[in-house]
Amino acid sequence: MKRILCAVVFSLAASPASAQPADVGDFVRRHQGEIVREFLELVAIPNHRADLPSIKRNAELLRQMLERRGMKPEVWETPTAPLVYGERLVPGATRTILFYIHFDGQPVDKANWKQDDPFKPVVRAGSLEEGAPIVTDVATRESFPDHFRVYARSAGDDKGPIQAFVSAMDAIGGKPAQNIKVILHGEEEGGGPSLDHVIKNHADKLRSDVLIILDGPQHPSDKPTIYYGARGGAGLEVTVYTAKTGMHSGNYGNWLPDANVRLSQLISSMFTPTGTVAIDGFYDDVLPLPTAALQMFKEVPDVNDAMQKLYGVGSIDGAASSLQEGLNLPAFSVHMMKGGEVGGVIAASSTAEIALRLVKENSPRVMVDRIIAHIRKQGYFIVDKDPDTATLAAHPRIAKVTTRAGAVSGAWRTDPDLPAVTFIADAFRAKYGRGNFVRIRTLGGGIPAGPFINAFQVPVVGISLANYDDNQHTDNENLRLGHLWKGIDALAALMRYR
Ligand SMILES: [Zn+2]
Known part of the structure; x- marks a missing residue:
């Protein structure tokens, strides 16, 4: 199934309907080596939010990464973890997008990882489960095929999307069609006061027409995934x-x-x-589900049987007739x-x-x-x-x-037909073609959009770039490099969409 999908995406990438995507794909192919090596440097820094010195090292490296893209980065100190902000403002732009990505990660249990250290990243020529060997010439290699994977804490959740973001900026030559802002958060996992702090103290910088959260794994059909809410x-x-x-x-x-x-x-x-x-x-x-929501559920590829087989689920239960309904x-x-x-x-x-x-x-x-x-x-x-x-x-x-203190978080939902957000699905439709990306009404897990929504009443949409089998939050977390390449392409298309 994956092989067929790759072929489809490749042929669409060459289609005239998309906004000059072929050069982005070409850029990525020519720069795979340096992109991977920049990414490995980022995932090599420990990032549990309780380890403040390491969180600060992350923030400094991220500042440098945004600096290299001319994004005028600022490190915002807070009583806890610092956040990193950057922007690229375009004269005459009619839209301002704020991207939110987090750089902290879940704690690690080193003993359960099949490598010395979750912060000594390992590249494998495939997945660990399939017994793929370690790639030994990472320092000099220029080509990294789609099925290669980087194993490290936060490779998928959520440093992969940070790499996709900065490399997308490179791929479009630093020339988006709209104002691009980015906020990188250092204590998403488990929460903390830092986000509220910067929203209060840097409101002007953080104001935007839409907030795009880059987090979470893609739908198991392995198609680019947009979500409009989270529980x-x-x-x-x-x-x-x-x-x-x-x-x-x-x-x-x-x-x-x-x-x-x-x-x-x-x-x-x-x-x-x-x-x-x-x-x-x-x-x-x-509330009763609107017709548009039911239609959206129907359009999500049905992977039920494959998932039951994959995870050994002999029967399913609960109040809903499908997973998508259940998530709502x-x-x-x-x-x-x-x-x-x-x-x-x-x-x-x-x-x-x-x-x-x-x-x-x-x-x-x-x-x-x-x-x-x-x-x-x-x-x-x-x-x-x-x-x-x-x-x-x-x-x-x-x-x-x-x-349990800390277990309370707010749900949110954005109307997919809101004029401020329709361009996201439009950009994906132009790039991938109808039916080749997935729209999800509600993601099952929490995504902390609440502070932004409360402060700015900004519409929020999420995009998932990581492979669904990225082992996020657990041992042997990984990012499949084909997903990184596609993620760069998707973000570049979004940044350039008019
Ligand atoms: Zn995350």
């Missing part, structure tokens, strides 16, 4: 108790209730047998359950970590309250800290419910 979230922890301590299962089995069983029963009461959430009001805020509903997942201890005792407490994925119409507070009301309806007395023995003895059923 938000909230997290909570539920612990049920049956005694102050675990008790011998021989001496007390058939007498002491098992906290693991109680918790399982409680969680089961929240679902129908087919996985629809049975908590009162859980889906009530979702709130979702409830139990990320982890833990209870019991060694020593042959009945569990006296058991905990579930619950994650809510919420759509734009949901209020996180209201959704959490609905869950608490459900737990209460099952006969539980609810506390917010560990109960003492007297409190335990006073209630037949008792549960502690706490919300």
Whole structure:
């Protein structure tokens, strides 16, 4: 399937409908060596947001990268991670685009990586899973075929898009058709106050007609992907108790209730047998889907069967009839359950970590309250800290419910027909042809557009460039270089689109 797609993209690249794309492809082919080497330097710097000295090194290198493109970079200090800003303003431009890309990454567990260090990038002639060998002449090689991959933390999420952005600027000779601004964020993963800080202190620079977020993997059909919204979230922890301590299962089995069983029963009461959430009001805020949204779902390539095979999913469930519809509903997942201890005792407490994925119409507070009301309806007395023995003895059923700080984020959605954003799909249509790119109404995970939307009421659209199998957030993260080459091409087309 991938081979056919490449052929299609190549032939379209030569089509007269597109705005001079052939020279971009040519530029990329001639400069693959230097693009890869610049990228390797970027992914070699550790980038967990708690490691501030490394975050600052990233910011300095990014400043230099924007400087090389004449983008008048500025490093904006904040109480936490610095951000890097750059711009290329064009006389007479009728549109200003602000690109948002983040340069921090998730923590790494070195032991699980199949290379010495996630920050000593490795280039492979294919994917690790297929046993592709390491490429040893990276320092001198000029050609990097599409199937080669760079393995390093943040290769896909989200330094690959930074490289695509700066190389696209090179490929168009630094001459966009519209004003281009870019903000590079150093604490996207897990959040932090720095974004709010710069929005407050540099509002004039950050104002734009549209915000384009470059983040997230492409749709599994491997086609360029535009998304018009993202879900938000909230997290909570539920612990049920049956005694102050675990008790011998021989001496007390058939007498002491098992906290693991109680918790399982409680969680089961929240679902129908087919996985629809049975908590009162859980889906009530979702508005009927407009016809245009249903049409958009239909146009997304159906990869259901292939995905089930790829991930060994024997059955699917939930409230929706398709994945796309499901991403436009709130979702409830139990990320982890833990209870019991060694020593042959009945569990006296058991905990579930619950994650809510919420759509734009949901209020996180209201959704959490609905869950608490459900737990209460099952006969539980609810506390917010560990109960003492007297409190335990006073209630037949008792549960502690706490919300996880930092787990609350806002959902957002942009109307794809808004005049300020239609040019993005138009540019992709001109470049790839109808049906050769994917439009997604709502991305399942969180994308922090909220601060921009609140401050500037700016329409937000996301574009995914990385391969869907990039292992983002986990071990052996990678970027397939064919996706980098195509990403450069796509961004160049967007920057030049009139
Ligand atoms: Zn990301």
